[in-house]
Amino acid sequence: xxxxxxxxxxxxxxxxxxxxxxxxxxxxxxxxxxxxxxxxxxxxxxxxxxxxxxxxxxxxxxxxxxxxxxxxxxxxxxxxxxxxxxxxxxxxxxxxxxxxxxxxxxxxxxxxxxxxxxxxxxxxxx
Amino acid sequence: xxxxxxxxxxxxxxxxxxxxxxxxxxxxxxxxxxxxxxxxxxxxxxxxxxxxxxxxxxxxxxxxxxxxxxxxxxxxxxxxxxxxxxxxxxxxxxxxxxxxxxxxxxxxxxxxxxxxxxxxxxxxxx
DNA sequence: GTGGCTGCAAAATGTTTGCACGGAT
DNA sequence: ATCCGTGCAAACATTTTGCAGCCAC
Numbered sequence: 098x099x100x101x102x103x104x105x106x107x108x109x110x111x112x113x114x115x116x117x118x119x120x121x122x123x124x125x126x127x128x129x130x131x132x133x134x135x136x137x138x139x140x141x142x143x144x145x146x147x148x149x150x151x152x153x154x155x156x157x158x159x160x161x162x163x164x165x166x167x168x169x170x171x172x173x174x175x176x177x178x179x180x181x182x183x184x185x186x187x188x189x190x191x192x193x194x195x196x197x198x199x200x201x202x203x204x205x206x207x208x209x210x211x212x213x214x215x216x217x218x219x220x221x222x223x
Numbered sequence: 224x225x226x227x228x229x230x231x232x233x234x235x236x237x238x239x240x241x242x243x244x245x246x247x248x249x250x251x252x253x254x255x256x257x258x259x260x261x262x263x264x265x266x267x268x269x270x271x272x273x274x275x276x277x278x279x280x281x282x283x284x285x286x287x288x289x290x291x292x293x294x295x296x297x298x299x300x301x302x303x304x305x306x307x308x309x310x311x312x313x314x315x316x317x318x319x320x321x322x323x324x325x326x327x328x329x330x331x332x333x334x335x336x337x338x339x340x341x342x343x344x345x346x347x348x349x
Numbered sequence: 350g351t352g353g354c355t356g357c358a359a360a361a362t363g364t365t366t367g368c369a370c371g372g373a374t
Numbered sequence: 375a376t377c378c379g380t381g382c383a384a385a386c387a388t389t390t391t392g393c394a395g396c397c398a399c
Binding site: 101102103121122123138139142143146162163164 | 362363364365366372373374
């Protein structure tokens with residue numbers, strides 16, 4: 098049974114749900130450590146991956162830097178600011194991908210879309 | 224002037240063009256080293272990044288593992304096999320992305336699309 | 350001759366793993 | 375009492391960087 102209800106696992110899940118900013122493993126660890134100085138970074142990594150596998154959260158592998166974690170479990174796309182590095186949810190319908198059958202025999206299971214550009218804050222700071 | 228024509232730089236460019244398989248930095252290094260045992264991996268990294276910046280090749284940052292380099296310089300999408308890890312060019316028109324203006328103030332400069340699934344070889348080896 | 354480029358090694362970054370102990374069931 | 379999960383440190387994977395000497399210009 099891969100599902101023991103440890104305090105550490107609860108903390109990781111709750112923290113990702115509380116930080117609604119697509120944090121990476123290190124940011125989650127840094128926040129948890131403030132209240133629980135004993136927790137190990139390896140435990141945070143292990144639980145983030147486990148929880149993502151079980152569907153309690155989503156692992157977002159972006160094209161640059163560390164993997165992020167997202168409390169939203171429904172399929173949705175992301176927008177990454179190339180200046181500040183922050184990740185944002187793309188509003189529903191912001192991007193639409195159409196596939197044809199012409200993949201040369203490649204069987205597509207998943208489509209990853211990442212919109213790269215400038216967030217409102219960085220756009221203004223020209 | 225950031226453009227001295229060193230032997231190492233030529234070797235890196237030629238090797239990426241010769242290996243038509245989207246190699247990562249380590250694969251490029253391993254191939255070059257066979258004929259030029261003196262070359263440094265740092266030099267390979269530096270030249271790959273420089274050449275990609277100058278537009279002589281393309282850096283492909285995939286969602287898993289090391290960055291790949293592509294001798295094709297035109298914009299095109301890629302398909303990554305989740306079993307063997309190999310990267311393939313998506314045929315023109317295999318995927319089509321439509322953007323709307325509803326990005327909540329985010330300025331989109333670039334759209335990254337990665338088709339993840341099984342390549343013909345791995346699909347058959349069920 | 351000058352200053353960009355190289356080789357080397359070390360550091361930086363992000364993540365996983367081996368192992369002994371402790372705690373949830 | 376089991377044996378999964380934890381903490382710690384070390385290993386691992388990928389990439390960057392500091393520095394002294396070299397070589398294309």
